[in-house]
Amino acid sequence: MKPYWSLARMAWSAVLVYRGEFLLQLAGVAVQAVALFAVWRALFTGDGGGELAGLSWDQMKGYLFVAFLTGTLMSSFTDGQLAVRVLDGSVALDLVRPIDYQLARFAESLGFLVGELLVVAVMGSVLLMAFGGAPLPDPGQAGLFLLSLLAVVPLKFGLVYLVGLACFWTGNFHGLSLSRVAITNILSGALVPIALYPDWLQLICMLSPFPGIVSTPALIFLGQVRGTEAAYLIGIQLLWIAILWIGTRLLWRVAVRRLVVHGG
Structure with missing residues (x-):
């Protein structure tokens, strides 16, 4: 595990070196979150302060906060770092290293994740305070929420990693990345x-x-799903993690056959 730990630390170092680009990309997510808060507040005001989708305005603020949190994890900065190895050919060097390529990229993503969590803690707190705060889950729900939130990390990594591997066929990731974010x-x-x-x-x-990625942890955070139902939804998250992990592992075997390295 030592090589993977070293990769995670190197990724964190890259965040510090390219902190301007890193913060700029996360700021884009924050701007989207502010816009969503403003739009939904206007909708609730126009509805006379009632409920929409079974949620009150206070609950919707909690829902939007979770959406901001999960949207920040595995951001487009991570997306680009995964794809660039394919696009610049450095993936060829990874093939001769005695480490698992998929695990190595996941370790790097965890290094980026440290910076993302620090940023979301500051931006998220400011955002909630600006809109009057939101109710917090009780201790039991908080535990289930943390489990669901932890599952978001490998789940979202699987989707981001899939886009990175698609670069073997497309030769470009910007369009793929934008499509992934939109979907x-x-x-x-x-x-x-x-x-x-x-x-x-x-x-x-x-x-x-x-x-x-969003709905499951948000509904658990708000207490809309509890107990067995919450455990079932977390189980669905784990199932998709396994499907994406195994699926992208098989895709990797196909993708490397397309790799052409020029030089002597």
């Missing part, structure tokens, strides 16, 4: 709670891994 925002419930979607779109969401 994730819609199908995860980051922009609009899934309960407000039409039935056919809710079905598509439920058949995908995306609700596990």
